[in-house]
Amino acid sequence: MSGDPPTEGGPDDPFEGLEGIEGLEGLEGLEGLGDLGETDEPGGFGGLGGLGGLGGLGGLGDIGGLGDIPLLGDLMRTLQSAAPGANQAREVGRAIACGGVSEPNIDPTQRITIEQLVRLAELRVADATGLQPAPGAALRVEVVNRAGWSDRTVSDYEALFGALNMSISASLEPDLDDTPGDPMAAMLAGISKMIGPTMLALTTGAMVGRLAQHALGGYVLPVPRPAGKPMLIALPNVDEFSREWSLDADDVRLWVCVHEAVYCAVFGVDHVRDALSDLLLRHASAFETNPRRIEDLLGDFDPGAVGPESFARLQSELGSPDALLGAVRSSAQEALLPQMTALVAAITGYVDFTMDRIGADLIGSYDRLSEALRRHRVEASASDRFVERLLGLELDQTQYERGAAFASGVAERAGADGLRRLFTHPDNLPTPAEVDAAGLWLARIDLPR
8 A cells, every 4th residue: 555645624613504494593513512522531521611501401500500511501402492402403413414515416417437336246146146136126326415324314313313312211201200309300300311312413413413524324333224225425525535545446446336336145044133233223213321420420420629620520420422422331231242342244245245246357557546445444433433332333443354254265265156055044143153164154055044
């Protein structure tokens, strides 16, 4: 690889431009959300120093001087006026995706060029895998700008985000009745109930918007999209990536089209798509919230001892999305993770194996291009990691290498045809132990049913 690309650009404040969104009038002061990728908290925001005072939430301004805390007032006014949901997440995602600046539409001639590359990719993928990227129809493609990518992704992930919202909201309900005779505790419980769903909408919108800034196609995350929808290509990002890495633009475009077509083929297999979709939904539905964390955080804050250290501690705590959402990984989610990570490893391993088989013959600069693109996918920011955590995905280099080892282990023993057996029967999906020992998987699926 000849050198690294220049430092990725983008707005210093990914919430810039949100002040015009209905119900989000207070967000122009969220400088503390800053660069979502710069934080000491795993998957956290960069701090919340720009949030106003608590005085904007009815009654809080008079509680021991909390109204003077320069942390939460603007956010609280926003939370009271905004209706959380997909529309809010979509608007936030669009604004962040394009940095609050209007984007040009995709040139129709460029759409036609991509459609021609998709036709070629579809044929090559079908030949290499024996699978149809669009069963029963020609593979369609939607060529979009960053805002368009964000819109589609919020829509495609709506079931997952809806399950997250319901999970968090439902587990907050009982705690509102656990504080009889304690007005302060009851009020703070109310803050937790209010902040959870709205912060989830804002956070998921922000995370999708950040993904939209660098996603090349629809499968920047290996998450099934609704069957029958067109393949997704974010052309501005594809061409920007080509320029940054000094790669041939046509080669990069073709690589992305083939990569997306392979994922379409894999998720076109009903039992693969259904298995992963079910795991993702079960994970999203199993969050357990801890509203006491926010209550304790605000309740322990001593307005009479206000100083740099106390403000720094409060800001550090509130800079974590886990604190704001009150969400923690539950034991049910922990139980799902081995199965989820194993299935994702098998899928990504198969996709990479297939890309190597197709790309080496199709793209002259494939080795250099592939190295750059695989580095691109693991150089995720903290905000990328947070959305992965919300969905239950683990997509670091170790996970990709695990999948590659499984695919190569099967291919060495049984060839590409052996690896295709992943898609012939639901029982052929590997267990966590089998992903780490390809021979065990082959031995099991050879047993009589």
